[in-house]
Each structure stands twice: as structure tokens, then as C-alpha cells.
Amino acid sequence: MADKSSGGGETGERWTVASLARRAGVAASTVSRALRGDPRISAEVRARIAALASEVGYTPNVLARSLVGGRSGLIGLVIGPVENPLYAALLQKAVTLAAERGWRLLLVHAGAGPIEQATAESLLQYRVDGCLITSAELPSRVAAICRADGVPLVMVNRVAWEHGSAVSCDNRAGGTLLADLLVRAGHRRLAVVRGGLVTSTSRERTEAFAARVEAEGLATPIILGGANTHAMGYAAGAQIAAMPADTRPDGVMCASDLLAMGVMDAVREHGLRVPEDLSVVGMDGAAPAVRAPYRLTTVAQPLDAMLGRAYDLLEERMRGVNRADELVLLRGELIVGTSARLPAGFVHSQDPA
Amino acid sequence: MADKSSGGGETGERWTVASLARRAGVAASTVSRALRGDPRISAEVRARIAALASEVGYTPNVLARSLVGGRSGLIGLVIGPVENPLYAALLQKAVTLAAERGWRLLLVHAGAGPIEQATAESLLQYRVDGCLITSAELPSRVAAICRADGVPLVMVNRVAWEHGSAVSCDNRAGGTLLADLLVRAGHRRLAVVRGGLVTSTSRERTEAFAARVEAEGLATPIILGGANTHAMGYAAGAQIAAMPADTRPDGVMCASDLLAMGVMDAVREHGLRVPEDLSVVGMDGAAPAVRAPYRLTTVAQPLDAMLGRAYDLLEERMRGVNRADELVLLRGELIVGTSARLPAGFVHSQDPA
DNA sequence: CACGTTTGCGCAATCGATAGCATGAATTTT
């Protein structure tokens, strides 16, 4: 049926504006305008071309369009280790929210390791309109590349280091909140299990927690950990469990839920009960940490809001608005589980009396 | 320094072959050939242009290249719910292995839900060279689109339904292996916790396990579950724990590690010990299931090998080789944890005596 | 009925990179 010389049809050749135009007996520019709803094309012709296009299953070539239009509709995504459930959740939401804005994600990197130069360059090769970095580590190579080429850049869950805006949970506020909670509940010997030594999230959470503990007149928390993995949490938990009961911490704040899960796994294997022998709190609000068997008391990051703001920031800058970089902090939400003893008279936030 | 009329430099304008050519005093085609290492260009000129390109930080526009070249270098990725750690691992490996082949991943969909038409169409709009579907669910819409436009398609962890090749773990062999293991260890009342009712992986694992159990002369396993989530596993575990001890199953095979974790969490909360009161085995080899507190006995999917084969299949078909669709099955590896009683004299595979 | 204005659409250039063909110079061959 479809004649081959028209350039489309069952031959596997894809339809183009040109072949559609030949078939419809109009110019290619008319096809283009008709499909984009240009009012200069008569409603009659527009309908005819639209019908033809959907009949033959025409799909515009975005690559060609972006060549002239200047925007690719692609957002580069650099994501941290997705074995961390927080990043997994972030990834999923990032895809969904991007689709709602008509963007597609070019998955540039996923994992803990550093980003290779060749990988980072693909951001430029594919002319991404913007870049979203979601990783607690410091991918300065990507940041440098984006800056050099004027690609808007937004970081989520990590504060800006050299270039680009950032959206983050207010980690200090979270750390302070958790310190307050533990101190008011009567804990006296506190510990912190920290994540990566160079990650801003871990540092801020740890510092704020320790500062508030000291401000309350208690001894400086002992610091354990040093990497944001389950194994590191497990090791720290084993260390804690091995301490004599009279000097052992009675409250532990972990810089992430992943660490908290490791800590709980270890101390429980060593026969300690949570929270009777030891309170554990975390930060992130990762799904597996909140449910059984952990039921962790934690500060959940508002991922939807964070990504929404991040995309807003990107969109502004993609439109050419020449704004200064900004840092947006959003407050996390306390999720009260059963992993920590609570202050007397503490009212469950989800359960207002 | 950089003169604006040359089209590149600090003005934010990006360098192109044309602007590089003007700057170098040669033709654009010469720049293109020089950068691609065409031997027809003298070594001298080639070196000069290469030096200039790296000096100004030129990056080729892949979009333009693919317009003439016909290939975009993009692989569409459709991935299942990444809160399932198996998919998270798959995602991470998929990115790494794709980069090794010089491909980039266009993240089309991530999650459990169905794929929207507009989302699926982006596969065609961006002229992906191939498509990788990693999901136990049946994204037939994507398959149909790929078939209609001749886009090579490979599925991982799901068997082909209508169109495209597939690479999968040999789920039946795994189910049989686990049934053997439990029966030989003396379990007599077996149960299965299955995943999604329409997913091939869950169905095959369940059927093979049940078939072998019956072949061994034991009663047909009771079937629980019906969705591949932690919550479903937890619910099934609660059901099991609620049964009277003399009729309660003494061995449970879960169609995924995610389910197995849910089952173990539930039965432990109800005071049952694993494996003393109940053996639990899973399938997948997900990282959190293998470590504390689960230490699950499971059949690990060979993800690296699976993805390697999947990409091989894609690559062949992208080169235009007109091969028939094929189904590749790879054997999983038994990982022996502590979640199940073992047959007497069972030799730990990682620990040959 | 003549002239100006809108309406509707085609022509051709453009985006950036690539590839076929052509061209002039340098080199080899007879």
C-alpha cells in the first residue's frame, strides 16, 4: 500500500516531514507547522495532516529538532549508589517528575565510584539541557564540565561546592532535632556513626548532633563509622556491642538509615535489644528502615519536594534566566518508630491527641 | 583572546567543526576527518587540529552526528521498581556495562506502574539504537512500539512474550534445585510465597519448585503471596506464623529475595526462629538478603553475565544482523546462608572441604 | 471595479557533522 518512494511504510524506512509532505501533497514546512498547531495553517489542512501522521505512525525525530531548536529535552542524571534505598527512591521519583515536565533522563552515572572523563563528556556530547546530580560524594569533574559549558546544574542531597545550585534537606536541623529527642528521653552516653568523611550530608548531621549534645551539657559523643554503607554500620554496631555495659552508649545517631540498619543488625546479633539496651536513630526515611524489622526513628527527607524544587531551579536556568546559584534547604519530617526510647509524654506526630 | 567571530570561546558559544575550521584555516570536512583519525589527512594537519580542539575544549555534537550517521548511541532502558534491590543492582551494572560499549542509557521508565504512551514514544523520538527491558512485568506497549519501528529489543529477567530476545536466569532449574535442597534436608511440609501472578519469573520458580516437591512424593506446597513486595512477604510470613505448629510449613521457598526478607521479618516478629522452626529460601541473590540479619540461602542470578549476553544480542541486531529472536537461559548460583536447614553432609560450595 | 489587507502555504536557509566527488599539487611512471 504505502509507496516506497514516499519514504515511509512497511519497508522499515521511517516517515519524515518530507515523506509526509509528498504524500499529502504539501510542503515539508507545512507539515511541520500543521503538526505543531501553527494557526497559520488552515484547520482543514491541519486536520488532514494530523490524520495522516497518526495513520502512518509518524514520530518526529527529536535529534533533528534539537539541532535547530537548541534544546535536547535531555537532563543528565548522575546518581549515587542505588543499593542505598534512598537513592533508589530518588531515582524513581526523578524519572517520574522529569517525564511530567517533558524531559528525559540521560543516565550518565550510577554508583559510588568516581566518574570517568569519557562518561562526563557525554553530557556535552548529547547537549543536555541541564544536569541533576544526586550523590553525597563530590563529583567535581561533572560540575567543572557543566560550568565550562554553561549547562545548568542542580545538586540534590549535597550542597554546592564550586558551581551550581543545590537542594538539600536541612541536615543540621535534623541532627539537632535528633539530639534533642535523645537527650530529652534521658540518654546520657551518645554516639554517632558517620558516613563518608567528605560528604556534606554526613558532616552536617554529625556536627549538628554533637553540637547540641554538648550544648545540653553532656559529654561529646564518640564518633564511629566513616563510610555510608551497611557494612560500616554493622562494624560500628559490633564495636558498640563489644563495649562494657557501663560505658557503652545508650543512644546512637547514624548519619543515614543505611548505617542505622547496619548498626541495628549488629547489636541485635550480639544480643542487645533496641531500644531497651540501646536507642538507635537515623536520617533519610529510607523505606526498608522504616518498616519491620527496624521501625527506625528517623528524619525523612522530603524527596518529592526536593526534586520539585530542583527541577524548578533547572527550568529557570534552562530558560536563560541568569540567576545566581542558590542553596535551598527543606525541613525533614520526624518519623517516630520504635528504635529509640522517647521523652516522657512524647506525642506521636502522626497521632495527635 | 578567542575571537567571537570564530564562533567559540568564552562567550558561551560552543565550538563546532565550522568554527574550528575557520580558526585553523581549513575546511569543516577536514576538521571532521582529522578528529576522526582519517588517514587521508596528513599527520601534521591532524595533530594541529587535534591540539586546537583539545585546547579550546571542543566536544562534538552527537545529536548532529547521529542525524547523518543513523545511530544515536542511545539505549532505551525500562527498569522495574528499584526499591527491589535486585533491580537496583541491575541498573548499576547496566550503566557500567553500557558505558564500556560506548552507549548511553536513556532512562525511559523506572518503577512498577505501567508505561505511559508518551513515555514509550520517546524511545522513537530519540531514535534509540536499542532497548533494554528489565522488569518482571509485561511492558507490551514498549515491545509493540519497538517491533513496529524495528528497534532491537532485549529483555532481562523476563521471557519474551511477543517480540524481542530475552536473557533470563533459569528459573525452573533454580526452583528445582531449592526444592531438592529442602526435601533432602528433611523438610516435609513446604510452602511457596509467590510474586506477581503474571510475571514469568515468579510463575516458573513456583511451578518448578512445586513440581519437584510433588515428584519427591510430598504434599503439594501451599501457595501464598501474589505480589513481589516486602509487604506481601511480610503478610505471608504472618499467615505462616499464625498456623498451628503441627500443620505449619517447615520450609518456605519465596519467589524472590524481597519476599523472603518479608517472610523472615514477619515470622521472627512472631517468635519463630529461622531456620530452627522454619527454613526460608529465596531466589535472586539480592545484596541485603544475603547479609545480616537474613543470611538467606538463595539462588543468585548471574547479573553480569546476563547483561553481557543481553548487550551482545542487542549489538548484533544493531549491526543489522537479521537474526531470529532467541531466549538465553543462564544458570544461577546457589548461595548457602543460614536461613535453611541443610541436608546432612551438605558441603558448602564456597568452602570445599 | 481597483486597490490594500489578510490568509495560507511554499521556498530556501539553518542547525552541526559527515561523506561522496572534485580539484590542484606533488609525485611517480613510461
Add this chain to the structure above:
DNA sequence: AAAATTCATGCTATCGATTGCGCAAACGTG
């Protein structure tokens, strides 16, 4: 020394979609 090659590079069309400009025909008005 004239002819035949080889070599290095330039010219130009091409991929597919978009867009500024131009040009008819249809419309309206005086």
C-alpha cells in the same frame, strides 16, 4: 619530459525539522 597516479584537502549535498521571508489567492473596503 609528458603522462599517469597518488595525495591532501576543499566543495557541496545530506540527515530531519524548523523558521523567516516571500508570494499568490481570497478577502475586504471605498
